[in-house]
């Protein structure tokens with residue numbers, strides 16, 4: 565390392581180097597030329613004049629001058645960026661005021677959840693409370709107590725998902741399965757205490773079905789049960805017709821068709837006027853103008869007896885419906901699988917109520 569050269573012009577250059585950080589844009593460019601300019605630059609000139617010196621002098625002064633040159637280049641570069649940043653800030657550049665804002669993302673309720681909540685609320689206003697039961701059930705609760713004949717086709721291995729017994733073979737009716745409907749919760753409610761009962765039972769049920777446009781291996785149901793003294797089919801019809809008006813809108817017409825379920829007698833299915841064509845007949849209702857939305861009936865006296873409820877004193881009605889199916893009817897969804905896929909392009913078409 566050579567000692568600093570005691571040279572007034574060099575001291576002057578060091579002062580000018582220190583001052584670079586305070587220059588404005590015009591002064592900076594002028595100083596760049598005055599010091600580093602190829603023809604007139606002061607430092608350039610001094611570097612050029614090194615050529616006339618002896619090797620020793622070259623070595624002594626050259627290192628110092630070259631270091632100064634590098635420092636000037638760096639200081640001028642840094643100051644240039646600083647001034648450019650400041651200018652951009654002053655102009656508000658970097659913030660594009662014409663850029664459209666990003667929309668705040670909002671979650672929404674799944675259309676099936678909305679249906680379940682609405683149904684529970686409508687029956688809640690009629691005095692029904694919510695009851696729940698387990699998804700793993702005994703064969704007895706799922707079928708036997710509900711008056712299914714032992715050879716009923718629904719009990720076939722093809723529909724029902726049985727749990728592997730793992731060890732000792734369970735006693736008759738005690739095999740475990742994934743409930744195929746929410747009706748076994750009727751049995752649980754009735755066995756828990758004496759009537760009257762007014763409950764709705766939302767829950768997931770399972771069947772050994774593959775996914776296709778109208779089937780899913782797991783789906784929701786809402787069950788209803790009302791048992792009291794003097795309940796008749798008139799109560800069933802009035803309650804369910806009221807529900808249809810509340811759910812689908814005033815003036816919604818319904819019709820009841822005779823049907824069969826082992827746990828009700830008589831049994832019926834309720835249709836509502838097709839929501840998509842207002843009863844005119846379209847592809848969705850296969851031209852009939854009607855859509856089936858639930859099964860129902862008067863609780864079979866065998867079921868009451870199986871649950872230690874005296875059918876001479878108590879009568880009741882029950883119903884069951886599928887929220888996925890109802891959501892499909894309500895929105896004209898052609899394939900149940902859309903309700904399971906979690907595809908945002910589908911789900912965002914159902915903004916939640918109130919949003």
Ligand code: DAH
Pocket residue numbers: 744745746747787788825828858859860861882883884885
């Ligand atoms: N459990 C029946 C099913 O899964 C639905 C049902 C029909 C329930 C009639 C009821 C009823 O309570 O009365 O297909």
